[in-house]
Amino acid sequence: MKEPAKEFEKEQQPPFFKTWKGMYTFVLAFLATLILLFHLFTKIYE
């Protein structure tokens, strides 16, 4: 049987990621990718 603290910790986990830090890094990386794509979009069609 798992300890209650571990159960609670697991309940707090985001889907697809082990920790919230991982999720936040993913969101920031996604934002950076979007900005890069928008920048390329601006430059290509300028």
Place this chain on the structure above:
Amino acid sequence: MSTLDLLVLFGTLAFIVIYGTYKTSGSKDIEGYLKGGNSMKWGAIGLSVMATQASAITFLSTPGQAYEDGMRFVQNYFGLPIALIIVSAVFIPIFYKLKVYTAYEYLENRFDVKTRFLGAFLFLVQRGLAAGVTIYAPAIILSKILGWNLNITILLVGLLVVIYTVSGGTKAVTLTQKYQMAIIMGGMVIAFFMVIDNFPDYISFNDAIRVAGKMGKLNAVDFKWDFSERYTFWSGITGGTFLALSYFGTDQSQVQRYLSGKSITESRMGLMFNALLKVPMQFFILFVGIMVFIFYQFHKPPVFFKQHELNAIYETDYANDVKKLDDRFNEVYESKKERVKVLVEAMNNGNGDAVQVAKDEVVTLENEAKSIRSEVKDILLKSDPEMETKDSDYVFITFVMSHLPKGIIGLLIAVIFSAAMSSTSAELNALGSTTTIDFYKRLIRKEGSDKHYVIASKWLTVMWGGLAVMFAFFATLAENLIELVNILGSIFYGTILGIFIVAFFFKYIRGHAVFISAIIVQAIVIYCYFFTDIAYLLFNVIGCALVVIIGFLIQLFMNKQPSSSAEGD
């Protein structure tokens, strides 16, 4: 509007109101009514947060903004994901731990009751006024375009929202927002494909993008370090983070959305949903505006998009002047249409020199068209100095009404109404909750039954609905009231955010210090508004920073006084 459009419009609105009321009425306990029984999954929370932020004016203004100014407005949203991460990591765990109904309850826990009242009061003033504008702004545009009576349009939106918001509380707001977002996004996607479908045969989608790029409309990112530019990457990342942090972290109309989550994970995921999708969504809405711009390179646009005002000027002594300008505008449009065709051919043939020549000609003609539009606006101002000559809010709706088929027009008008209703319902819900929890329950009746507080909350929501409608009625008396409310928002937002920033990050500063600091700063900001030329958007930054700095100094001073150690917060 045709009978089919009216059927689609009223059928959609009736479905939302009846379904929302039927599915969610009967909450007997206050947690069920104000927090949706903490039963919401992240998808519902995410859509609810998105729908609360996206008001009707977003869908009317944003495509028009792209039409006038290109894609650069999207940079304003670059700070939003960063702010949502901060709210998710710092704000949500604390709100959950304390099991608060409103964000301002936390202020009593961290500081004292007077700081809580101050935060809640500032929110009520600002959001109460804003709720009126959320109803008024689309109503004035729709009433002019559809020829409906303005007061009846205001009353229609206000009444429909009050019915389901009062009946089902937070659950009704979240449930209806899910369907409203589906209608809004479905409508915008259909509009996007309809614009492209209306391009002439010789223009492909790719040609349209290339022409828009050559005309300087695809300026999505600008890394220039220039403070005179309103939208740059830097202003978006800094100012955008700041504004989104105040809105998502301290505005009860948003806090209430994510506090209805089944668990802390569901609430956080709801915010991450927005952190991922909000920027692409804004990009898409702006891109619809760009496609409308390209559409109007091949279909003659009106010289001024507020047709009602343009028709009225033909009844005055200025009719001849406007007629001459309109004729010139037509000539420029015809020449530009031909040059755009040449530009497309040159691009498809890969002829670089010809592309450059055609591009220069198109840009020159576009500038000439803009200058004619400015001259028309000057004449309109001469005829009525009080007139609002900014017509970009009318670009998208003019396209919808003039060029889309029957049925789709009804759907797109339903999009505007849905957006107005979704943000208004969240605002009324939050205003009712804050008045009930932070004032009625805390000050007037501390020990009441759940049923009593549910009834009180319903009546207070009705009261705020009535006030919002009244304010929307009075808004007709002042054309610049929308700006006034934005100014009022900026005056108060900085102070509220400053209090919360101190609460979360400056444990050293305590209740008396932050309260005195907030009062002083509020007075300074009001003074700055009346007696300095500082741009009002900067009040957000100034207010927040000053609350922290002055609060710190007061605390430092108080700690040096022997008696201050007795402060029990």
